[in-house]
Amino acid sequence: MNLLIPALLLGTSALALARGVDVYAALLEGGQRGLELVKTVLPSLVMLLTAVELLRVSGAMDALTRLLTPAAAWLGIPPETVPLMVVRPLSGSAALAVGAELMAVHGPNSLVGRTAAVMLGSTETTFYTISVYFAAAGVRRSRYAIPAALTADLTGFLAAALTVRLL
Amino acid sequence: MAMSVIWVCMLALALFCGLLRGDADLGRAALAGAGKAVELSLSLAGSLCLWSGFGCLLERSGLQKRLARLLSPLLGRLYPSARRDPETMGALSGNVTANLLGLGSAATPLGVAAVRRMQARAGTEEASDEMCRLVVMNTASIQLLPTTVAALRGTLGADSPFDILPAVWLSSLISVTAGLGAAALLRRVWGKLE
Numbered sequence: 342m343n344l345l346i347p348a349l350l351l352g353t354s355a356l357a358l359a360r361g362v363d364v365y366a367a368l369l370e371g372g373q374r375g376l377e378l379v380k381t382v383l384p385s386l387v388m389l390l391t392a393v394e395l396l397r398v399s400g401a402m403d404a405l406t407r408l409l410t411p412a413a414a415w416l417g418i419p420p421e422t423v424p425l426m427v428v429r430p431l432s433g434s435a436a437l438a439v440g441a442e443l444m445a446v447h448g449p450n451s452l453v454g455r456t457a458a459v460m461l462g463s464t465e466t467t468f469y470t471i472s473v474y475f476a477a478a479g480v481r482r483s484r485y486a487i488p489a490a491l492t493a494d495l496t497g498f499l500a501a502a503l504t505v506r507l508l
Numbered sequence: 509m510a511m512s513v514i515w516v517c518m519l520a521l522a523l524f525c526g527l528l529r530g531d532a533d534l535g536r537a538a539l540a541g542a543g544k545a546v547e548l549s550l551s552l553a554g555s556l557c558l559w560s561g562f563g564c565l566l567e568r569s570g571l572q573k574r575l576a577r578l579l580s581p582l583l584g585r586l587y588p589s590a591r592r593d594p595e596t597m598g599a600l601s602g603n604v605t606a607n608l609l610g611l612g613s614a615a616t617p618l619g620v621a622a623v624r625r626m627q628a629r630a631g632t633e634e635a636s637d638e639m640c641r642l643v644v645m646n647t648a649s650i651q652l653l654p655t656t657v658a659a660l661r662g663t664l665g666a667d668s669p670f671d672i673l674p675a676v677w678l679s680s681l682i683s684v685t686a687g688l689g690a691a692a693l694l695r696r697v698w699g700k701l702e
Contacts, residue, residue, distance in 0.1 A: 357569030371564025375557035386545035392518040394541025399526035449666035462654030463679035467647040478623040481633040485694035486640040490647040493687025500679035508675045
């Protein structure tokens, strides 16, 4: 895995150069887009990490985790990841904030940290995606799209907990 | 709107629990949280810029298009109407490849274009089975390179930020299969439920 990233960067850059693409300009333009992304995510991270920190210091996070531990344990999910599962379908940056907090508190190499990372990587902001896609196309009745997409999310969370323990 | 409700609930819950405990320093916690968010954003900025640059390179070099062509036979099975309409197919395969390569911002406009085209051809305000399938595929996030999460892990000091890849691939595969399976089942019963 250590060589994968530089090899991927080199391979793509060399191939693009061979095809006559101005590689460096493309990288810079993309980088600009990345900066835009940071700019959009920052205010939302500020609001949510403030709330998350309040919940943690007040003891609410611990209480919530304790309350949900039996159910989560029965499903094989680390109970600490419950808040992440709640916000994941609603807001991408909120999920990023909650996931970052989990990884910072428990460590990115811990079971909780890894599960949180896989959950973030294998699911999407379901409600946002559905509303953007259907609103843009003028679709008013979404029929079974929401229950089907939420089934995918829920299965994704379970699968994340399972694969992290097995792989 | 949903986030506003969640925000108020979070604050109310924190204040309530803090009052119960009595000794929690909530004022300091609020400011600490805000500070942490800026630190996190700044440390994420580097990797996000790098990977967005990489994404732009994939688009420019035509690699994304080539991958899209590779995928179109498979997509034709899931979206029969796209087989008869090259424009829908182009948007669809572009959407799926952008997702695979972790180019979220490129995937959305293409996915929207595909749904629009499908809607224009169907002419109803109701989501067709194919539109539901497309949305499920997009919400289940099939990514080969989950760059944002890897950036986050790297920032927080993971030994090897990308070592979660096999787990991410497998979970995505399982969740997209479950989503499409649920869509196939619901498709049969939905008419009767309404």
